[in-house]
Amino acid sequence: MKSLERPYFVVLDDAQTKRCRYYQNWVGLDTITADQLHQIDGLLRQGWDKSWHVVLWQSYDFGVDVMFGDHEHAMYLLWFERCDVVDEADESLPWRAVQDHAGIVDLCNTTEQEDYLRHIAEIHAAIGRGDVYQINYTTAWTGTAYGEPVALYQRLRERQQVPYGVLAHVPPEVNGGAAWHLGFSPELFLQLQDDGTMLTKPMKGTAPILQDGLDEARAHALQNDAKNRAENVMIVDLLRNDLGKLATVGGVAVPQAFEVNAFGSVWQMTSTVTATMRPETKVADILQAAFPCGSITGAPKRMAMQVIADLEQRKRGMYTGSIGYLEPCDGGLGFEGVWNVIIRSLSLTQQQNSPHYDLNMGIGSGIVIDSVAEDEWDECLWKARFVQQLPSAIGLMETMLVEDGVCALLDWHKQRLHHSSKALSVPVNVEQVWQDLQDACVQKYAQGRFRVKCEVLPNGEVVWTDAPLIPLQGKQRVCVSEVVLPIQDVLRRHKTTQRHVLDSVWQAAMVQDCFDGLLFNQAGYLLEGGRSNVFVQMADGRVYTPSLDLDILNGVMRQAVLHNPAQYGFEHGVQESACIDWVMLQDAAHIYMSNALRGLMEVDLLDSFDITQKHIV
Structure with a gap:
């Protein structure tokens, strides 16, 4: 294990039950490549024998190695001396003690819409050839995060109440170089119960929540939409197959299908798959059979992952991987725990020579033969909205010279305010601002020289102040x-x-x-x-x-x-x-x-x- 260099922590955050698992007092990590996966059960027992607590950290790229027999990437066992199960209001939680202005600047999709539509056409061609039935195609988003990461997590958490959230400060090497993980995942990968039952809830099917009085109708339409139900069924069948590799004969069931729930700015359709596990099943067996989760690959899984690699041309990193915990128990398999699917999540890397952080996240959707490319593009925007439309934590201002009713530099002020309001997500009606100024130029500033200040608060409210401009004396x-x-x-x-x-x-x-x-x-x-x-x-x-x-x-x-x-x-x-x-x-x-x-x-x-x-x- 690596020695302690600095304090780290992980909070596994269920905002729906309002309970958190708070891991503190970092003691080290174990690194496991795919060819060493058979060692994981022994390493877990060693840590548990010391009364340590473990968080499992698995990137999608590690899952690629598991699937294709490579060993370029690793998964990690993060060990802590202490794990407290606390209420979300507990004052010890990291975000409870920080008061800071935190937000996001210049968030953008690194894939242009034209390229996205072309890639969907290529997926449709692969489906037409019979290569795959479905592909979970994703794009990378980048931006800059300012302020304390824990404060940013708190702000986003208010907008995205999910059961499988994660706030973590971890060694950068386990997280693709990013010391901070801010996770807002609504999706369960696996729940391992103390009676030996394993449960998964694949999430396929999305509709926007727009607060326009029609959201319940959208939920009903999503639940009954043939395309989304077919997409859901494909992944349910894939996961039934994955869990069936580990289950007793006849032990796989689908007790609930096509359930629709609200998560942040979208409705999501989920189905529940359960499996009664064979008593001899080990953690290594579970990961070998089921990771990465089929809901973020497509079907069939192996071919879908090859298509993904060809189209996306990047490492996904932790995005669409999994974070979870295991702890020993007396019944069932001897261990129990929960893994999430890492979606709706941000990685923050400290910028060199800057107080801010490089932000990376992924957004994607499942593509089937009757998917409409433009609709899928819109769906990705819905999913990103909880981050993309996070209001600024700071306001904007323009200080203008108005002389005899004329602001000579008005166009430059207008362009700058428009650019900054978009970059910082300040919800201001720029055109109305300038109309108000022009009205004031006629009514208040028709004669003389004035210093006119327009302050735009983070919520978009505009505050005007003015004063006569006193000339400077001398050089x-x-x-x-x-x-x-x-x-x-x-x-x-x-x-x-x-x-x-x-x-x-x-x-x-x-x-x-x-x-x-x-x-x-x-x-x-x-x-x-x-x-x-x-x-x-x-x-x-x-x-x-x-x-x-x-x-x-x-x-x-x-x-x-x-x-x-x-x-x-x-x-x-x-x-x-x-x-x-x-x-x-x-x-x-x-x-x-x-x-x-x-x-x-x-x-x-x-x-x-x-x-x-x-x-x-």
């Missing part, structure tokens, strides 16, 4: 801030209400009689000011401004200058650069700052900064 100065920012931070690309660091920079600059403070990152490159962008003109006339690749705000005045440099005195254009350092700044012939209120103005550099004094935030 302004700027200083270099002692605050040093991370190399990357995607939130810096948006003008959000989470501005305490930036506000502190320009406020500290004002104490030194400066207009703004210049910010550098940990690599030593110039970014922007606390409330303005920066342009640097060298002695040879060349003009540079920090590149957007540095994760800076694309200020509306910056955009205007780059759109027409000559209009602002830069006859030979402006070059974006990611490499403006302290020496280059000192050597500049001219330094300019820009923002929507003050336009573009030349400034003097207060040259009294010790570059070795840094305060990294």
